Amino acid sequence: MNIISTKNNEDKINTITEMCKLFKVSARTLRFYEAKELLFPIRKGQHRLFTKSDRGRMKLIMQGKRFGFSLEEIRQLLNLYNFGDHRTxxxxxxxxxxxxxxxxxxxxxxxLGLAIKDLKTQLQLCKDLLLKRGADSRDL
Amino acid sequence: MNIISTKNNEDKINTITEMCKLFKVSARTLRFYEAKELLFPIRKGQHRLFTKSDRGRMKLIMQGKRFGFSLEEIRQLLNLYNFGDHRTxxxxxxxxxxxxxxxxxxxxxxxLGLAIKDLKTQLQLCKDLLLKRGADSRDL
DNA sequence: AACTCTTTTGACGTTTACGTCAAGTATGAC
DNA sequence: GTCATACTTGACGTAAACGTCAAAAGAGTT
Known part of the structure; x- marks a missing residue:
């Protein structure tokens, strides 16, 4: 244990290719997000370096996209996780x-819950029909 | 009560503008969906008439879109609700x-459940900060 | 010094899901 | 008959979210 416990995980900075692997996106995507002000990697020379903050933001971006929010909607919300340095x-x-x-x-x-219920019902009907038509139940 | 009980609701056919209002989409959208083979309105002369089947499909299309599926993904699944007339x-x-x-x-x-939990936490933190900064709790 | 590797910027291309005219047809009201 | 209204097809435009490609720059290797 070090006194200056720079918890390696937290302070780690990533190159762009590391970020790509981490979040399974292309470099183009990360640059695009920077241009759209969703990410703020620091610059060393002309290379980008992604910090913990960027990792956190990326997690939220991916989440937001999954649930159908646009990048612009996501951008506006990202401040929720960085609010320390803003005006009230x-x-x-x-x-x-x-x-x-x-x-x-x-x-x-x-x-989503309702749709899942519907889909289950429909799948059951479909299954019944297939069995009645002589399908092998092991296929289903 | 009529003997030939054509339950008006089920058998009703809609013009395109009725469909637009029903699902809050543009006529262009409905024609687009037809072109992409998600809807199959019947033709009277050169006008489109939408049946119960189309209404059912539209409901599913809107649902699918809401949950982030592409029109093509949706199209492939719509057959689940029309399987009577297909090959096994x-x-x-x-x-x-x-x-x-x-x-x-x-x-x-x-x-989604997890993301909701996260968001709630974050909102609470944010609320705390605002109150500490002297915000009026009635605003929040 | 030459070479490779990573990354950069910039410009243009692509897909999805429609929107926006323009021009034509059909139907009912007057 | 003609006028308005609803509807049609077709062509072109657009916004979002990237992909693709070219040219150059910097850092490390031999």
Missing amino acids: RQIKQTYQLGLKRLSSMEQQKKE | RQIKQTYQLGLKRLSSMEQQKKE
């Missing part, structure tokens, strides 16, 4: 946005 | 696709 008024706005997004996500979860 | 082999394929989609949706629901 802006934090308030981001907070409100976060509330909206929360309710939208909860709504989506509900609908 | 194709039904099997659609069935398999349905199973995959089901698991993908269940996975998404799980992740």
